[in-house]
Structures are given as C-alpha cells and as structure tokens.
Amino acid sequence: MRRWIWLGLRLSIGSGRGGVLRTALMSSGAALGVLLVLASLAVVSVAGAQHERAEARTPVRQEQPADPSALRVYDIEDVVGGRVLRRTAVTGGDATSPRPPGVAVLPAPGEMVVSPALRDLLATDPRAAGRLPQRVIGTVDPAGLLAPDELLAYVGAPSAPVAPEDRMLDEHWPVTGFGHPLGYALGLGAGPDVFTPARILAGAFGLFVLVPFGVFLATCARLSASTRDRRIAALRLLGVSARQATLVNAVETGVVTLGGALLGLALFAVLAPLSEGWRIGRLHWYAADLGVPVPLVVGMVAVTVAYAVVIGVLATRPARVNPLAVRRDAPSSRPGVWRLLPLLAGLGGAVLAGWSGRHEPSQRDALVFALSMLLTGLALPLALPTLGYAAAALVARLPGTPVWLELATARLRHAPGVAPRLVAAFTVMIYVAGMGSLGVSLIADDRGLSPTNDPGARRMYQVLGPGPVPAAELRQVPGVQVVDLVSVPATVSGERDYLIVGDCADFTGMFTLDPGESCVDGRTYRLVHQFSFGGAPLPEPGAEVVAQSGTRIPVPEQILHLGIRFDVSMSGRLLVTRQAPVTAALDVPPSSSVHLVTNDRATADRAAQVVAAQVPTRYLQGDLGARRGFDAELLVTLLVAGLTLSFVLGIGAFAAAAIDRTVERRRDNATLAVVGTSPRTITAGEVGFGILPLVIGLGLASLATITIAAVLAGLFDVDRAQVFGRIAPTLWLAGGALAVGLVLIAVPAWLTQRITAEQLRRP
Template sequence: MRLRQSLRDLAMGFGFAFTGRGGWVRAVLTAVGVGLGVALLLLTAAIPSALDARHEREQARTDYTFDPTERPKSDSTLLVAIVGTTFRDVNVRGRALDPEGPKAPLPPGVDAMPGAGEMVVSPRLKELLESPDGKLLRERLPERIVGTIGEPGLVGSAELAFYRGAEGLSAHLGQGAVHRIERFGEPIRGNSDPWDPVLLLLVLVVFVVLLMPVGVFVAAAVRFGGEGRDRRLAALRLVGSDSGMTRRVAAGEALAGSLLGLVFGTCFFLVGRQLAGQAEVFDVSVFPSYLNPSPALAALVAVLVPAAAVLVTLLALRGVVIEPLGVVRTAKPSRRRLWWRLLLPLAGLGMLAPMIGQGSDQGNFNQYLVVGGVMLLLIGVTALLPWIVETVVARLGAGSVSWQLAVRRLQLSSGAAARTVNGIAVAVAGAIALQMLFAGVESDFTRQTDYDLSRAQMQVRLSEGVPLAAAAEEFRRTDGVRKVYAFSEGYLGERREDPEHGAQVTVGDCAELRVLAKLPSCRDGDVFALAGGERDTDTAGLAKPGRTLYFDPTYEGSPKGAEAAWKVPAVRDATALPGLTGEPRGGFLVTPKALPQAALRTTSSEVYLKIDDTRPEVRDLVRNTSAAVDPLSDPMVWASTERAGRYDSIRTGLFVGAACVLALIGASLLVSQLEQLRERRKLLSALVAFGTRRRTLSLSVLWQTAIPIVLGLTLASVVGLTLGTVLLKMTTTALSVDWSSVLAMIGIGAGVVLVVTLLSLPPLLRMMRPEGLRTE
C-alpha cells in the first residue's frame, strides 16, 4: 500500500513538471541544462572506443615492421616509401607505392593502385590542394589526383594523407625509408614502454578536473525553478499533504526533468557526434562512427543522472520547511554551518598526503586515492562557496540603487547565486592545479637539444645517389635560405665483413670541413683524422697510410653492403669542433678527390640550412626544393627543445577536453541565467512600472553576477593553488607558480561569465516590459 502511494506521489510530480506553459518552460530549461551535461558525459564515455578505433585504423594501414629479415620479391609484394611532409606545421602522411606484381596489396581505403604520376588523397587534402591556400603544397605534390582515400584508410576526418605511384624504389631498398611488404597491417614486434607514474597521475587528474564541472552543472540544472516548485509544494501542504508526500512529489518532478534531460542529452550527443566529423581541435579529428559509448558506461550515465537529480532535490529540501501558508525559506534563512564544509577539502588533502614524495622513483600512485582526493578538494569548492557568498553579502552595505537591488537579492537567495558560479569555480580551480602540475613536470619530459640554431635551423637528409653539389646549389637558390652546409657521411671498417673496428667518415670541401674542425691547412685531396670527437676511438688504429679499409661493410644478419675498398692516403690530424648538431664529430674528414667513386656512392648526404625566419613560408619553400631534388628526402626543422610524445598527447587531450568543457560552461551558465530571469520577470516588470530605470536593473543583474563570480574565483584560486602544490609535492617537483598563467585561467573564467551576462541582456530587456505583469 505504501509503495503504491509513493508511486502515485512520484507520478503526481511527473505531472506537475509538465503542467501549464510555465511547467513546460521550466522542464525544457532543466532538460537543456541536464542534457548538455549528459551529452558531454556520453562524449567522455565514447573516448575509449574512439581511441580504440583510431588505434585499429592505424594498425590496419601499418606498412613497416622491425623484422630484420628482408622479404623476397614476388608477384604479391609491394615496395612502400615513407614520403610524408609538413605543411605550415601540419603533418601530411604520405606513401609512395611501387607494386612488384599484380597481387600487390592495396592500402586500406584505396580502390585501385595509383600509377606513376598519379596519387589518391584524403578528402581534406584534396580540398586543400584545390584551394588557393594549398598553392605551395601543390608544387610539392604535382601528381594527378585520381581518387580519394576512404574512411577505412584514415584515422580522422581531417587527416591530410596521400598515396602516390612510384617506380624504381627497389634501388633504395634497405635505406630506411623504403620497405617491402606482403600486406598492410602487419603486427609490429615488441612491447610498448611502460607508462611513467607521473604521466598516469596527469591522466587521472585531467579526467577528474574535466568531469567535475559537468557533474556540478547537472546538479545545478535539476534545481532550476526551485522557488516556483516550493510554492507548488506549499499549495499541496495547504490541501492536506504531509511532508513526506511533498518530498516524493518534488522527487518525481526532478526525476521527470532529468529523464527529459537524458532525451535531450542523447539528441545533443547525436548532433554533436555528426558535427565532430567536420571539426578539428588541436590537430585531432575523428569520424562520427568512432564515438560510440560503451553500453556499460552509457547505462551508468542513464542511471546516475536521474539518481543524482532525485538525491540533490531531497538534499536541497532538507533545509526548507514547507508549510501550508508558504515557504519558510522566504523569511530570513538560518546561517549556514562551516565545520562540515571544511571536512571535504581536509579529507581530500588527507587522501593525497600519503603519496607526497613518491615521485617517479618510488613506484606508482594509488589511483583511487588520487581520484578521491582531487574530487573531494574540488567538491569542497561547491560546499564552501555558498557559505562564503552568504557571509560576505550579509556584510555588504549601502551603495547605488543597482548595488542595493543586487545585494538584497543575493542576501535573500545566495544559494542560487552560488550554484550558478560553482561550475566556473570548480573548473578554474582544477585548471590552476593542472597548469601548475604541467608546468612543474614539463622539464622532466622536455629535452634540450644540442642543435646550433645560430648556424642552422633546418636539416635535409638526401637519398644515396643524389648529387650533393647540385642539390646544395638548388637550396642556395631557394628564397629565404641564407647559408648551406653540405656533407656526405659514411662508415668504414677494417674488413669487408663483420669488422671489429670502424670509424665515421665525413666528406666535404675545405670550407665545409672547417665548420667541423680546426684544420692546419686544406686543399682538395686531403684527409684528416679527428681528435676530440665522441666516436673516434678506432680512428688512430685505422689511420695508417697504405692500409685498405672498406666502406659500407657487411654485417651478419644485415643486407649485403657495397664493401667499397679504399687505400688510406697520408693523414693529418685535426681537432674536432662542436658541430652543427652540437657534438664534435669523430673519425675521418675527407675531401672529395681523396675518395674513389665507388666509395662516394656508399655515403649518404646531409644538407644543413640557415634560413630567414622572418619569412613565414621559408620552411615550405625549402620543403618544395627538397621534394624536387629528392622525392625521398626527409626535411627536418630544428628546435631548441623536444618533448616526450606521451606528454604531448596528454596536453593535447587536455586542450580538447577543456574546449568542450568551456563550451558546456558557457551554454549551461546562459541557460541558468535565463531561468533566473524568467522567475523574476514579474518583479522586474513591477520595478519598471514603478519608474525604475532599465539601466539600473541591468546594472543590478550585472552586480548579482559579478559579486559571486569574484568570490568564486578567489576561492578557486586558493583551492587550485593548494591542490597544485600538493600534486607537485607528490611528484617531488620544485614548487613554482606561473602567476601569469594563473591570472589567465581566472581571466578566462571571468570572461565566460561576462559573455554570458551580455548575451542575457536582450532577454532581460524584453522581460522588463509591462506585459510581464500579465497573469492568469
């Protein structure tokens, strides 16, 4: 019997949620707020499947292995050359294909093998090449486009990729850029490296920080229309319902709004899923088919959101006494208690404290303690902010009319104001902590390179057989190139096969060699043995005039080398200098006339370029020249630092997630602001009818937003700095605060609120019209 009565009460609440025009508006606003959060939760639940799909696509088109055994040529083998390039700092994946028989495998997403002078490209690359912006890249990829790569051959909808036909790749087989395969998708041998504990900590904190604001906004959205709901419940008490029934009715109303929010959220997610196929955020793109939440996670969202809606509603009603003649909360509310609100952040710190000092060398962090501790600290923001807002606004005094209107409104309903700001405060606190953690550990995953950027900024590696002098001249003619250093490099040993001793050989004219060493004197035909290099331990024993050495010797398990013989001429000593790549060279420095042609053919060529960085397109001009000189060349832009790939991936994931959360914050705040204005439209119209200026009311709305946001951002800064400090202590990293970044995080949060406030002004002006006093 009691169960049946409870179900009837819940059903009554369902009905109230959709009764009348006001009920529908309130239900829709609640559903939109909840739906935005649900959509982002579903998107998060789809991340594992999206990552798996991208990995499977990447694996399916794998065209190289680490197997040292060379496959024999057959009618089912394919030669593949890595010919990718970079255009305006965006990577373009490229492969040259040379089939060795009619049964050669086709790459995934390609219907027919392109012939020489032809290529198939991804849809986004085709758009770029056909647009005016792609003019420089079109010069680099002049082949005729004969088709597009299908979705199975791409990891993302915005990926730039191409396959082009080629001939004669067998001459370059074994040089590193060219491989022979029998099928695409061959497994790569070897296990991946274990994750660094600090990187795992970063991943955990990123997920918690990005998802916490979503939960806060969902909890705030289910309380839209709280004042109107309480008036309806008071009416129920007037006709004879008890307090238990009113709470069950309220729970039914919240449940209705949350279920409608699930429907809205699913629709938002499906729409966003399709839009995601057209978007690219921080060079990351996906196909809509990737974004499929796992059934278990989707079911968890479907259960947790309604349950959280009911729980939040019941908790909110604990502080409200609903009587037949009204809601006691409209009188002076009782002061909020502070002690239990402080327990949440203190408990969070207590969970994180045992891991202080662990760092990378003391084992993994406990993921449950990390997640729990960070969550409690951020939840502490939502618990402390209402108390802070209430305490501060109670002490605010006289001022302008707009100020007094805003302060009085905040004094009467500080909880609603705090709920509006809670999400921003949590997001900013988490962002500050993450920024401190990323900045603190960045040096651990960033390596200073040894490149001499004062003398060169780009390096081009040429294939064997490419005339070095002609290539260097082409680079000198390229606009924006100031200086060219050209060297040939090889390796020799004392035997044709499996030599025990060997040395590096660098070939260049006298002017080039003087960049690498202090030479006593130099003319073409001279040979120098270097001292002071890092790889010259065997040079002294090999540098004996008349001794025969062998370029490109053969080693066991490797393809047969050229084994070109060279009789050592008279050798003079030279002192190695720090080279362009930073370290001194070892071995021999040789001028071209001192080597036979057979030995020169075994060397590879390197070109180092000093460029004019003030020209924005100079790098692409160099890449165009490089592609014209040698289609298999590998241009590389030097940088002073290099970051670990996994660290960069986590940073990219953070930026993508932050962009999504920021969009949710703005949309949810706007919905919340509109809901509050809707509830006060009669009051606003009455004030205008009594002669209050619209400018005054607009300023009062701005003050009502500004006061809580200032308090919320101040609290967020304190909590964020505290959490960031603890996380840095956990990773045994020196404590440092980049105040400019902290202020930037605060400014972004305040900027979002300001934009939302400006967007809410047009609806506010409409609600001030006399028609707002109309009632039924």
C-alpha cells in the same frame, strides 16, 4: 502509488508561469548538457574509428614469410605547404599482391594513387605537383583514409638496393598483408593526427565536460528551490507521507530532465550528419564516425536523469523532515566548518606530494598529486556556503554598511546554500581552465616551458630511405649546402673507432672550429671533440691508424678542435679529406645518406621536392614546419575546445540559475517595493547577493590554481614565474567571468521590478 506519479507529472507541466519557466530552463539545460556530452563521446568514437582504419592500412611484414612476396611498402611522412603528406612508396607489387584498404590497384613505377584531398591539392599547388610528378591512376576510398582532408599517396617506385646494415629493419621485409596493430606514444605518431584515442580523449573531456556538466545539471535540478521546497512542505502538512512526497518530487524532476535529454539527443541526431565539413583546429572527421553506441546513449540518458533525481531528492530533505519551518521561511542552519575539510585535504595533499617529490618524484607522489587535484576541484563548490556565510557575517558588522549591502548579506545568512548554486559552475570552470593550461604547458612545451627553436637559425636535415642519393641534384638547389661525410671503421690506439672521410667544406658545415683553425683539403687531421668526455686518448703523431680495409694511415701533427653546430651524432678520431693521397687506398663505402644545411624552411621544402621527385623512396628528415601527432598545437586545440565547452556549461548554469532566482525573488521584492524600497536598492541587493559569493568562488578557484601551479613548478623543477605566466590567462578569465556574472544578475533583476497583485497574494 499511481496518484502520486500522476501528481508529479501534473506539477512538471503545469504550475503557473513560474513553473513553466523553471521547466523550460531545466529541460533546456539538460538538452544542452546532453548535446555536449554526446559530442564529446562522438569525439572519442571518431578517434577510435580513425585508429581502426590506421591499423587496417598498416602493413604486416614478415622477415621470412611462408609465401614469398616481392611487395615492399615504405611509409614516409612528408610535408607540403605546412600540411602532413603521408607518402607510401610501393615496390615489387603485382596483381596478386595484397592491397591496403581503399586502393583498387597498386601503382607501378611512375604511377600513384592519391586521396581526394591530395588530388585537389595537386591541381592547385605547384609545391605538391613538384613533389609528386607521377601519373595519377586512382583515388583512395574513405575506407583507407583517416579523415576527408588527409593527404595520402601510394607512389610506385623501382626496387632499390638496401644497405646490409639496414636489412634487419622490418620496413624492408616483405609485406604479406595489411592490418597490423599500432603502437602510440606522446609525440610524433605513426599516423598523422592519430593518437591513443579513447583513453586520452576520454580523460580530457571527462575533465572539461563531465565535471562542469555535473555542476550544471545539479544547478538545473535545484531551480526554483524555495518554491519547490514550500510545495513539498505543503504536501507534507496536508498529510502526505515523506515517501509519497519524495515520489512526487522524483517524478517531477525526472520527467523534465528526461524531456530535455531527449531534446538534446534529437539535436545531436540532426547536427551530426551535417558536421563532415566542420573542423576543430586541424582535426577533421567523417560524419559516419560520429556514431555513439546505442547502449552508451541509453546509459548516458539514464544516468543524467538519475543524477538529477538524486540531487533533487537529497536537496528537498529539509522540506520533508521539517515542513513547518520551510513554510514559515525559517532561516537555514549555519553551514558547518566540515565543508572546508575536503578542500583543505585536497590542497594539503598536493603540497605534501610536492614536498615529498621535490628531489625525485615517484609514482606514488604523482598518484597523490593527481587525486589531490581532483579532490580540490570537487570540493570547491562544497566550501562556498561556509565561506559565503562567514563573509556575509563579517560585512554585516562593518560600520556604515549601505542598505543594499545589508539586505544582500542578510539574505546570504538567511539562505546560505542558495547563492553558491549560482556560482558553482563558474568556480569549477576557472579551476578546470587553470589545470588545463598547466597540463598543456607541461606536456607540450616540456619542462623548460620556453621555446627551444630559433626561427632564424640554420637548419640541418638528413636524406634517409633506400635508393640512390640525389646529391648532384641537391647541390643545384640555391641555398642548400650538401654535407657528405662518411664514417669508416678503424682501429685507433688499439681500440675500435672511426675515421671521418669528406671534403673540408662539408666538414666545416657539420662542425665548428676553434678560432684560428682551418681545414685544408688534401690533408689529414686529428680531431678533438668538444662534447666528448673521457674515451680513448688522442693518438700520438707518427703512430698508425689501421682502417677496416687494412690501410695504414700515419697520424698527423695537425689538430682540429670541434664544436657542435647541429644536434647530429657523428664522431671519429681522424679526418681524412677526399683529396688526401691515402684516401685512394681506403675502402670508402658510398654514401647511404647525406645531410643538408639550409637557412630557412622554404629552402628545405624545395630540397624535399627534389628528393621526392627524383627518388620516391627517399625523404628529408627534419623540421619542415608541419604539425603532427599529439604535439603542442593539438593539445592547445583540445584545451581550447574543452574550455569552450566548460565555458558554455558555466555560462548556461549561471544564466539559468540567475534568471530563475530573479523570478523566484519577485514575491519578496514586491513586498519590499510596497513598503517604499526603491528599485535601485532592490536591484543592488540582488546584485550583492550574487556577486559576493561569486567573488569568493572565483577567488578561491584562482587561489587553488596558483597553489597547484606552485607545487607543479617544484615537482618539475621549473621557474615559478614562468609557470605563473602560463596561468595568467586563467586569472583574466576569472575577471571576465565576474563581469559576465554581474550582467546576468543585474539585468534580469532590473527588468523584473513591475509589481502585480498576483505576486502580493501568492503565499
């Protein structure tokens, strides 16, 4: 046993220049793959660490705590300069109050504790300074931050009265500590850029990294396949048993792969501490969060080596079973049609799921579709040998076929399993890119697959939070219209309903009126809402509406027909303007919130500065132009990062296989050159040998992507033209992959035309 292990070690480090090149290619491929996989696992670790720190600073609230606590914490997601600013208003804190992680002392009114990034921003950005005029008394340590660039401020605020209807909200309950679990959903999360960490990221990078890495490693494990098969066959013909030959091959493959995996691990250990200042889109991280658990690293390296060994052992089975045919370079058997069945099953399952769920997709349809999509991706490389053989046979029968093309098709039919190893990684990469593009389009842009926001439209915002409403200050901001309308409970036509109390200017700022209608202060109006269906009938003129305070209001003749101006829910059967005589007898509560109408985000930002500076517990709710949570921008960032990794793995696998194939074919090409074949014909034959299956693979991946896209369009009831528009970049990427593949095949083939005596002598 020991001698065969030693022989495997000897073959892995010394078998001529070709063997050294193969060892270098295979080990570097394993190193690149392990480095990318570790980086992907580190991303999951970063998200998990951010999740833990977000939970650690989340307040624990109790409606009736055992120990009375005056501390109240009100979390606000604000925006400054397009960046998310997490502003936490702190009221009632003292020296005995619990503190969030990273905060040494709680701020009093007029004071604040800020993150290092926000402290630097306050010194350079007037918008931030205007929003937070409080005095800085401390800095939040990394233990209380998600990432180095996070904008976080704990702002001291005076205690503010809470409306009775809001006291049931847990955000107004006493805070007894910090460390409450978080709940997440796709959309705007509870913390900026913190999302359900391990599951979503592990699934995304499993698609973008692990699947291409599996194809990459399988390609590297079969480098110099013909040479290695002849070597195994020679050992068998010398009397070595099949088991001993298997051990030699396994040791050789395992040693090379292990060396590359350890190299990748060393590169990750060097690069990880240097990455704290790096960024992926808006995602930043602490270098300390990049740690991958040692058992996971050991398991990943072990699986990588074992996977390469299994691929190598299974691929050399013909050399062990029939060594004489391998030594004589006999043609390989024709690939079976069964190789097409998994691909047809995957596409058929997707079509079946789409047909079954065309009216109302069920969970079973979604599961069948997901499994079919995965099966299709895995089955693409399996189908390439059969299709490549069939295409080569068809081209060979065409009249007037050039010599170089006949040479390429003859080689394809002689060894139909060789060329697909060149193109498998590219094929899977294109399919993964198409699926990723569809996923982002459907999740981030929702089912409409079209923009829903008009950048030039007027915008409405609402001032929320406890404390007084700075309405007077907001009315002084140029370009801001304050809409102050109050709903007053009333009994209308014997049923519970509401009155709307406000000025005509505020009312017409919230609603549109039919042509020819106008609102005049000092009057009352009956209201017909365009968006109401059914409900209580319109009260008749002369009847009385009874307000909650008991005030009776005569129903007027005048009617206003209302249309929707903004997506805001407010209804009522009567409008009572503030100047109407009956208003004095009404019990109109003070406004707990007001709406603002602006023409652009810049004006809204100025209004948000006024709100934050005047009342720290208040904030402006609406579209301020910031990206946060698991939104479209973050999904696109993850997609681009994943596709970049997939593209690197695909290029690496193709380049390694192309270079190795060129070196391995030098002996056969030298024989052709000796008999008078021109270098141009030899190079064209090598290009045709690689390009024909590449065209088949890329075309097959594009066709599978189009089929899945059509099914998804039916499932989500989306226009197919829009869906196909989303995958169009993937088809362009396939064209780019074809051009890159052509260069990677043609250049090495042309540069290795020099013939040596060693190539002619070597069997």
